[in-house]
Amino acid sequence: MAEARLRFETEPQETQGGxxxxxxxxDGEPAFELSFWCGSCPFLFRRLAGARQTLSMASLRERLAEPLPGLDEGVIDAFGTLLPEGVYLPLLLRVEPRLVVPGQEGDYFSHEQVDTWGIDQFWGLPEYPHTPYYRTFETVVDDDAHLYEFVVPMVPPTWNDRERVEEYVEQMRQGQVPTAVAVSTLDLCQPALDLSTDYYQHWGLTHFLLDGHHKLEAAASAGRPVQLLSLLALDESLAEAADHGRLAALRSQPRLSRGARRVR
Structure with a gap:
C-alpha cells in the first residue's frame, strides 16, 4: 500500500521547552500549522511552505461536477488513499463560501478571535493565517460556545486558472451545484482565563481543500452554493466524540453570527 500523501504530525518548537x-x-513537508494541543491557545490554521499544490483526481472530475446524491463510497475510498490511517467521519455539506483576506473585512482572526484572546503579545498583532480563506457557516452551540466553519485552500485563489473559474461561474448561474472534497478537523479552543471582551469557547471546523479550488472561488464570486464532502479526522481533532456527534445537528441550524447572538 502506497504511503499517504497527507499526514498529521507533531513537531517541537525551535525554542527549547516551547x-x-x-x-x-x-508529501512529507509541513503545509499547515494547526491549533496547539493545549486547547487554551487561539484557534489556528496557518499556511506553510509545503502547501503549494492541489490534490484533485482527474478520474473523478466528471462525477464531482454535480452534487453527490449521498455519501459516495467510491469517492470516499479514492480520496481516502491520500489520507493517513485513522478514523474519519464523512459529512456531506452544502456551503456558501465568502472569500476573506487576512486583515480585511470579515477576517475571523482580526475580529472574533481578538475579542476573546486579544492580540499576540509578542508581535502586537492578531494571528495571521498566511492565506486567503473562505468563511462558510457559523452558528450558536450553546450560551458558552459558538461554531465557526472555514474552507482553507491548499493554494491561494490567485493561483487558479481564470478560464476554469469563469466556466464554473457560468455553470453555477445556470443552477449547477458541483462537489468539492476536503479533509477536516474540529478544534475546540477557549482561554484558560477570562480576560477578554467576549469570553466563550470557539469551535473551529476547518476544511482543508483537496479538490475544488476553482469551484470554491467561482461560488464565492457568483454568490452560489457548492456541495462539500468533508472527511473529518476524528483522531486529529481537539474535540471529543460527543462534540463530533453534535456537528450534524449544529450544521442544520440557521446561520447566526456571534454579534447577532449577543444583541438579541
Missing part, C-alpha cells in the same frame, strides 16, 4: 506544534503535512 509547545509542540500540530501540523498537516503534504
Amino acid at each position: 509547545p509542540t506544534r500540530r501540523l498537516l503535512a503534504v
Whole structure:
C-alpha cells in the first residue's frame, strides 16, 4: 500500500521547552500549522511552505461536477488513499463560501478571535493565517460556545486558472451545484482565563481543500452554493466524540453570527 500523501504530525518548537506544534503535512513537508494541543491557545490554521499544490483526481472530475446524491463510497475510498490511517467521519455539506483576506473585512482572526484572546503579545498583532480563506457557516452551540466553519485552500485563489473559474461561474448561474472534497478537523479552543471582551469557547471546523479550488472561488464570486464532502479526522481533532456527534445537528441550524447572538 502506497504511503499517504497527507499526514498529521507533531513537531517541537525551535525554542527549547516551547509547545509542540500540530501540523498537516503534504508529501512529507509541513503545509499547515494547526491549533496547539493545549486547547487554551487561539484557534489556528496557518499556511506553510509545503502547501503549494492541489490534490484533485482527474478520474473523478466528471462525477464531482454535480452534487453527490449521498455519501459516495467510491469517492470516499479514492480520496481516502491520500489520507493517513485513522478514523474519519464523512459529512456531506452544502456551503456558501465568502472569500476573506487576512486583515480585511470579515477576517475571523482580526475580529472574533481578538475579542476573546486579544492580540499576540509578542508581535502586537492578531494571528495571521498566511492565506486567503473562505468563511462558510457559523452558528450558536450553546450560551458558552459558538461554531465557526472555514474552507482553507491548499493554494491561494490567485493561483487558479481564470478560464476554469469563469466556466464554473457560468455553470453555477445556470443552477449547477458541483462537489468539492476536503479533509477536516474540529478544534475546540477557549482561554484558560477570562480576560477578554467576549469570553466563550470557539469551535473551529476547518476544511482543508483537496479538490475544488476553482469551484470554491467561482461560488464565492457568483454568490452560489457548492456541495462539500468533508472527511473529518476524528483522531486529529481537539474535540471529543460527543462534540463530533453534535456537528450534524449544529450544521442544520440557521446561520447566526456571534454579534447577532449577543444583541438579541
